[in-house]
Amino acid sequence: PSYWGPPVSEIQIELANIDKHYGAFHALKNVSLSIEKGSFVALVGPSGCGKSTLLRSLAGLESISGGTIKIAGEVINNVPPRKRDVAMVFQSYALYPHMTVAENLTYSLRIKGIKKDVARRSAEEIATTTGLTGLLDRYPRELSGGQRQRVAMGRAIIRNPKAFLFDEPLSNLDAALRVHMRKEIRALHDRLGATSVYVTHDQIEAMTMADHVVVMRDGVIEQQGSPLDLYDRPVSKFVAGFIGSPAMNFLPGTIGADGMSVGLDIEGAPSLPLGRKAEAGQKVTVGLRPEHLVAADPAVAALRLPVAVVESTGSMTYLTTATVPELTVVETRRIDAKAGDTIGVSIAPGHVHLFDAVSEKAI
Numbered sequence: 001p002s003y004w005g006p007p008v009s010e011i012q013i014e015l016a017n018i019d020k021h022y023g024a025f026h027a028l029k030n031v032s033l034s035i036e037k038g039s040f041v042a043l044v045g046p047s048g049c050g051k052s053t054l055l056r057s058l059a060g061l062e063s064i065s066g067g068t069i070k071i072a073g074e075v076i077n078n079v080p081p082r083k084r085d086v087a088m089v090f091q092s093y094a095l096y097p098h099m100t101v102a103e104n105l106t107y108s109l110r111i112k113g114i115k116k117d118v119a120r121r122s123a124e125e126i127a128t129t130t131g132l133t134g135l136l137d138r139y140p141r142e143l144s145g146g147q148r149q150r151v152a153m154g155r156a157i158i159r160n161p162k163a164f165l166f167d168e169p170l171s172n173l174d175a176a177l178r179v180h181m182r183k184e185i186r187a188l189h190d191r192l193g194a195t196s197v198y199v200t201h202d203q204i205e206a207m208t209m210a211d212h213v214v215v216m217r218d219g220v221i222e223q224q225g226s227p228l229d230l231y232d233r234p235v236s237k238f239v240a241g242f243i244g245s246p247a248m249n250f251l252p253g254t255i256g257a258d259g260m261s262v263g264l265d266i267e268g269a270p271s272l273p274l275g276r277k278a279e280a281g282q283k284v285t286v287g288l289r290p291e292h293l294v295a296a297d298p299a300v301a302a303l304r305l306p307v308a309v310v311e312s313t314g315s316m317t318y319l320t321t322a323t324v325p326e327l328t329v330v331e332t333r334r335i336d337a338k339a340g341d342t343i344g345v346s347i348a349p350g351h352v353h354l355f356d357a358v359s360e361k362a363i
């Protein structure tokens, strides 16, 4: 045998052929997913796609209708939630209001019979790790949202679980704190060498925090991969539209007679070279990311388009065209345009996504 090659990864969580029915409703359809030890995996998808159901099944809070769940190599289908050795962190924090921070943190130790002074020392250590030093004797109502979230994290960490399961933990925080906390959670994950599964409907959160993103849709996994893999190589129009903000632009088009270009079904638009072969005459949906549309001099640009909305954040300019369908253009330059103007738009070569018009699968 050869001893060369990448290290063999260890699977910490294995979900095989998971089915979940709520009465007649099929919420999870034969879902299989392997999660490597030490990885940070995000489950994303629109409301109702089944991501929380999958996480709750893993935690044992939901019974599954079929399939096998393994944690650290052991089948845990019939193991009750408390004994699964996973720690769940919720959006609502689920802190005990009548207990101090220290008591909240050490609750799981105390019910195991660990002595008060030993538990207190653990609480002090966790407080250092999670930035709660000096707050141990406060009650949850005396904490900010971010601090409560840290207590919820600390309470999970103190149990030293085989995996951390997060269910939209940052949804109750304001935008700035959310951005801060996502870095904090990721740094904690790295420091602890933890395995984390993180449910969110916020694709930016998934993209920025996770090593591996799982996009779900209607109870199945539509695609999984590294964040940039999903961004650059979406397998379907659904994933392409879900990952990326502002969202990818979609336009109807037709592959040219040579099979090497695509014509946009917009008056006056030039054909776009594909750099590869597609089926001549095929009806497609063309996907163009907003940053691959470049505002340019109308005299030389590929497209001349009326502008409906101009939004500037200072660092970025977002232009929305008054076309059907409308297009979004993102510029890091300041663009001196206003509603009603006509702008030139060039299309960055080599960034044309194609989806079959009917199946919506990537071509």
Ligand code: ATP
Pocket (backbone or CB within 6 Å): 022, 025, 027, 045, 046, 047, 048, 049, 050, 051, 052, 053, 054, 201
């Ligand atoms: P959200 O982001 O809105 O939380 P989600 O992707 O997490 O969505 P789930 O909570 O997993 O979605 O729910 C998946 C589907 O199962 C939804 O259509 C939901 O209505 C349905 N569902 C969830 N719980 C139950 C239940 N107890 N009884 C019946 N249907 C349920």
